[in-house]
Amino acid sequence: MLAITFFGILSLSSSCAGWEWGKSGKWDSKQRTTCHGTESTINYTTISGFFQQDDSTTDSKSFDYTGTNFGLIDRSYPTDDEFDPNGEKTQWERFEYYVDTLNRDCDRNTQYKVLFMARHGEGYHNAAESYYGTPAWNCYWGPLEGNGTSVWRDAKLTEAGIAQCTKANTFWSHALITEKIPAPQSYYSSPLIRSATTANLTFNGLKLPADRPFAPTVKEFFREGISMRTCDERSNKTYIQNLLPAFKFEDGFTEEDELWKGYEGETSEAQLKRTRTVLDDIFSNDDNTWISITSHSGQISSNLKVLNHITFSLSTGQAIPALIKAVNIRKVDPVTTTIQSWTAEATCVSPPITSISGQGCVCSNTTSAVLATATATTSPA
Ligand SMILES: *[C@@H]1O[C@H](CO)[C@@H](O)[C@H](O)[C@H]1NC(C)=O
Ligand SMILES: *[C@@H]1O[C@H](CO)[C@@H](O)[C@H](O)[C@H]1NC(C)=O
Ligand SMILES: *[C@@H]1O[C@H](CO)[C@@H](O)[C@H](O)[C@H]1NC(C)=O
Ligand SMILES: *[C@@H]1O[C@H](CO)[C@@H](O)[C@H](O)[C@H]1NC(C)=O
Ligand SMILES: *[C@@H]1O[C@H](CO)[C@@H](O)[C@H](O)[C@H]1NC(C)=O
Numbered sequence: 243m244l245a246i247t248f249f250g251i252l253s254l255s256s257s258c259a260g261w262e263w264g265k266s267g268k269w270d271s272k273q274r275t276t277c278h279g280t281e282s283t284i285n286y287t288t289i290s291g292f293f294q295q296d297d298s299t300t301d302s303k304s305f306d307y308t309g310t311n312f313g314l315i316d317r318s319y320p321t322d323d324e325f326d327p328n329g330e331k332t333q334w335e336r337f338e339y340y341v342d343t344l345n346r347d348c349d350r351n352t353q354y355k356v357l358f359m360a361r362h363g364e365g366y367h368n369a370a371e372s373y374y375g376t377p378a379w380n381c382y383w384g385p386l387e388g389n390g391t392s393v394w395r396d397a398k399l400t401e402a403g404i405a406q407c408t409k410a411n412t413f414w415s416h417a418l419i420t421e422k423i424p425a426p427q428s429y430y431s432s433p434l435i436r437s438a439t440t441a442n443l444t445f446n447g448l449k450l451p452a453d454r455p456f457a458p459t460v461k462e463f464f465r466e467g468i469s470m471r472t473c474d475e476r477s478n479k480t481y482i483q484n485l486l487p488a489f490k491f492e493d494g495f496t497e498e499d500e501l502w503k504g505y506e507g508e509t510s511e512a513q514l515k516r517t518r519t520v521l522d523d524i525f526s527n528d529d530n531t532w533i534s535i536t537s538h539s540g541q542i543s544s545n546l547k548v549l550n551h552i553t554f555s556l557s558t559g560q561a562i563p564a565l566i567k568a569v570n571i572r573k574v575d576p577v578t579t580t581i582q583s584w585t586a587e588a589t590c591v592s593p594p595i596t597s598i599s600g601q602g603c604v605c606s607n608t609t610s611a612v613l614a615t616a617t618a619t620t621s622p623a
Contacts, residue, residue: 260346266353268529278572288551289565308413334423351570358534360561363403365436367394367473381594381603384471395472406559407443427530429458441536463520466538468508475502512583517544
């Protein structure tokens with residue numbers, strides 16, 4: 243009897259410190275709120291000093307993760323002495339051990355995850371934007387289905403885009419075998435074809451550990467910022483499922499795209515809000531540490547903002563890793579603010595003369611401006 247009580251206390255106290263080895267922990271929203279007796283929120287921070295991409299002196303335009311061991315910085319970690327006294331482990335093995343100890347040793351309101359965020363390879367919409375130039379793309383061509391030879395509604399990958407994915411696959415193959423990078427434990431993808439296909443081409447056929455198979459889940463909120471352009475309309479669930487039979491869908495994923503409108507676009511505030519929702523969802527329901535997300539340039543920028551990471555823009559086919567610390571905190575500012583979710587963008591009924599930042603499209607036909615005040619100079623992804 244005495245012994246049982248003693249062990250009871252022991253196991254209780256050990257369950258209060260840290261997480262199971264190799265896991266980062268998770269909290270559902272009820273747990274999070276109960277802990278503080280009031281509404282809680284997750285405070286995300288990017289821990290810098292581990293990847294070249296979290297250093298503001300790194301030039302994102304010329305950076306290629308495939309030539310730099312994913313940007314992992316050659317350095318020592320406080321755990322090297324205990325884990326690798328003879329200096330035989332790779333940089334990734336030592337980093338993995340260090341991150342595992344962060345989760346083991348932290349309190350239960352804290353978790354650490356490493357996110358591998360990849361942008362899709364070049365799609366037909368990217369090729370068309372380059373071909374026509376951004377003003378003509380945003381003001382006229384983007385809202386159309388295609389131009390007769392190319393189709394960019396839920397754009398597919400171009401040959402160049404497929405080649406970028408092959409390059410990514412070669413990178414992962416080498417990194418897994420030689421650099422001993424930890425294989426992702428969970429995979430998430432945008433529902434848009436260009437990203438889902440990129441995830442498949444990148445990870446399909448790799449020699450992955452048996453307990454870490456490539457079993458991606460499609461999440462609606464990892465889609466690109468929802469502009470009026472047809473490249474941001476997703477296909478129906480049946481179509482995606484037929485194209486990528488092994489992809490799973492998150493609960494509640496609708497058959498049809500219920501978000502894309504075609505006449506209004508999502509505001510960046512609305513995009514940030516849903517980004518927080520999807521990241522909170524992952525940190526609440528997935529206790530894996532190593533997580534792959536295949537998404538879009540605009541959406542990854544939005545992730546980086548929520549994660550308090552520095553700005554780092556990705557070219558097509560590029561990817562960025564980040565070490566994230568998440569802390570369950572009491573909600574500080576319960577003040578509710580209303581945000582504008584949708585806004586109309588400028589378009590023309592024929593190819594425009596140009597577009598001016600802050601003013602919008604300059605249509606060749608003065609009667610054809612749908613909305614002259616919106617700006618049309620932001621790049622799609
Ligand atoms: C969130 O974490 C950062 C970094 O640890 C800290 O500076 C900041 O004060 C935290 N925010 C809140 C609201 O606790
Ligand atoms: C359609 O756009 C592509 C670039 O995306 C271009 O190569 C092609 O020539 C265009 N087709 C027509 C009919 O203009
Ligand atoms: C789904 O989309 C495909 C391709 O656009 C279309 O052919 C099919 O009829 C749609 N299926 C349903 C169930 O709506
Ligand atoms: C990836 O694509 C291949 C070929 O289309 C398909 O056989 C495979 O099931 C796909 N993988 C997933 C995870 O859906
Ligand atoms: C403006 O565009 C409309 C529709 O394309 C066309 O019918 C009209 O003639 C054009 N007007 C001028 C002044 O070019």
